[in-house]
Structures are given as structure tokens and as C-alpha cells.
Amino acid sequence: MNAAIDQPDQPASVPAAPFLAADVGGTHARVALIQATQNAGRGVEVLAYRKFACGDFGGLAELLQAFVASELRAPVRHCVLACAGQLMGDEVLNDNSAWPIHLPSLRLALALDDIVALNDFEALGYALDNPLACSGRLLCGPDRPTDGPTLVIGPGTGLGAAVRLPGPAGGRVLTTEAGQMDFAPHSIREREILAQLAPDGGYLPYEHIVSGPGLLTLYRTLCSLRGETPWLATPEAVTAAAMACSDAQAAEAVEIFCAALGSFVGSVAMTFMASGGVYLAGGFLDSMFGLLERSAFEERFLHGRSVRAFLSQVPVWVTEHGQHGVLGAARWYLERGGTVAAASRHAVAGGPSP
Incomplete structure (x- = not known):
């Protein structure tokens, strides 16, 4: 399954390797493995994609680990989350979440170099001038x-x-x-x-x-x-x-x-x-x-x-919601490059991942 989204020039600090992008709502979570592309009008490519019911998992770490176990052949070191609610410090606050979302815990559980979060509808906003605007x-x-x-x-x-x-x-x-x-x-x-x-x-x-x-x-x-x-x-x-x-x-x-x-x-x-x-x-x-x-x-x-x-x-x-959330989150992440990485290191302070 492949999907593309136009992408502006990327900062040098943007990871060349595939990374995780997840759109996490109160009922469902959509997770994708994303690869930044070098095609005309740079973009992102969806290498793998799955939709999960949040109620089937005890926490977001278990849900993301299920995706990693079923879809990945090599480890990933970067992740961006589009979450219902607002990021306050290193936690996502939302009365409708299926479970608490704590970025440092997720980073450790998935052995990531960095993990960042944005609001799920903010992510959809970053997809507006691409497939969402044409559907x-x-x-x-x-x-x-x-x-x-x-x-x-x-x-x-x-x-x-x-x-x-x-x-x-x-x-x-x-x-x-x-x-x-x-x-x-x-x-x-x-x-x-x-x-x-x-x-x-x-x-x-x-x-x-x-x-x-x-x-x-x-x-x-x-x-x-x-x-x-x-x-x-x-x-x-x-x-x-x-x-x-x-x-x-x-x-x-x-x-x-x-x-x-x-x-x-x-x-x-x-x-x-x-x-x-x-x-x-x-x-x-x-x-x-x-x-x-x-x-x-x-x-x-x-x-x-x-x-x-x-x-x-x-x-x-x-x-339809579809893949727009994960694509918008990926666009936001890549557009910010080093700024995102710096913010994530501050948000999940505690040293490098094991």
C-alpha cells in the first residue's frame, strides 16, 4: 500500500530512515511506517499501514509494539504521534483517551531516539492542501x-x-x-x-x-x-x-x-x-x-x-478520515526537522535510549 503527499525541502537533520507516524484517537489508532522520498516535489511514502481498536490494548506502547512486530523488518528510531488532546510537558491530556500517554515511557518501551506529539486535528490540518483537500x-x-x-x-x-x-x-x-x-x-x-x-x-x-x-x-x-x-x-x-x-x-x-x-x-x-x-x-x-x-x-x-x-x-x-492523520503528522514532523528533534529531547529528558 502506497500513498504520497507533497513535501517541501527537508532540513538535513530529518531522518533518512523510515519512521513511525501514528494517529491516536479515543476509539481507534492508525499507525504507519513512513519513508521520506526524494521524488519530484519531495514527499512521503507509506510503507505499511494498519488501523487498531484502542480497546484491544492495555496501552499505547502495546499497540505500537504490535504494529512493529507485524509490519517491520528493521528497527525504527523516530516516531511522531498525532493524539486527541493537548501535549502538556511530556504527557498528552485528554479526558477521552483510552489510556494515559506518557512520552518518556513510550520512548523507553520502543527504544526510540526521539518521539514527539501534536494534536490529531492539527495533523489533519497539515494534510489539508494534499489528499484531504481533494476528497x-x-x-x-x-x-x-x-x-x-x-x-x-x-x-x-x-x-x-x-x-x-x-x-x-x-x-x-x-x-x-x-x-x-x-x-x-x-x-x-x-x-x-x-x-x-x-x-x-x-x-x-x-x-x-x-x-x-x-x-x-x-x-x-x-x-x-x-x-x-x-x-x-x-x-x-x-x-x-x-x-x-x-x-x-x-x-x-x-x-x-x-x-x-x-x-x-x-x-x-x-x-x-x-x-x-x-x-x-x-x-x-x-x-x-x-x-x-x-x-x-x-x-x-x-x-x-x-x-x-x-x-x-x-x-x-x-x-473520510483514512490515512490523512498519519500523513499530516509525517508532514509536520519532516517540515520541522531539527526543531522537532530538539523539542523531543527536552520533552523526554533522561538520556539516550538504551
């Missing part, structure tokens, strides 16, 4: 390339978002925690849901509504409001029941989910004036594209204010 189905807005800031947003185990700002050398990607913004109800029904989930008032992030677990929360809350017992146990089951029109609460949960997603995406698009468009990434939304297309997403995305004229010119695509 997906148009959900709303004009179907044409535009200039300006570009957003990548994805509800999965959590709710991730990043923005790519145009500029020299491909621009700059900013990670965000937009999914932690306060949920703002737009209907009587949504106010009832908010009162049920936060009966004493206070903070309820969008992530608790607009995510896979959030969809299940919506379904269970609607069952409670109607005095019925929930019988669907997973977000996938809720989506399937809504598609089959076999459960009224499931159908309403999906409708509210899509509408709330539209409000959230529109608000973030307004914040960054995302004239370059919005990419909704992940298999979760891709699998329910028909429901999303028939929902109130577009109306809620456009909002009801003067900014509607601007937002109507912002294209919104739905795209």
Missing part, C-alpha cells in the same frame, strides 16, 4: 476552491477542530479546543435536553452533545423525557435505527445532533472567517451523510444574522 462530498455551499482560512472539524469520541491559516511555505495550523465551548440550545427541545443534562445549570460543552458518545446521550435523554426505556446501546445503533426509521427517539436524536453540529461549525467558521472552507472529517459523519444532508445542518450553519451572506459562500465537505 469528500459537498454538504453545502459552493463547490469551488476558495482562498482563506480552512477548518477541519470532526465529531468522534470527542469533538476536534483545527484551522489552517494561509501563508508562506504552506501556511500555519492552529489547534483548538473549540469542542469545549458551551453548548447553546436553539429550540425548546434543546432547552429541555440542556435542563435534563445540567439540572442545576452550569457548563455543558458541545462535545457532550456533538460526538459519538454525545449522540448516545441525546438518545437516552430523549427516552427519559418521554418516559421510555432506551434499548439502543451504541452511537452506531442509534444511527442505524434513524436510517431505518425504526425508532422515534433515535431519529430525533440524530436530527438534534445534526442541527447542533451545524450551529457549532457555523460559529467556528465565523470565528476564523473560514472562507477556505470546512472539512468535516471522520467515518462517523461519512456513514450518515444522507441523514446529515436532509437535516437542519445547513440552516443552523448559516445562522440568522448578517453573517449569513458570508457563510453561504463557505463550502462544507464531509470526508
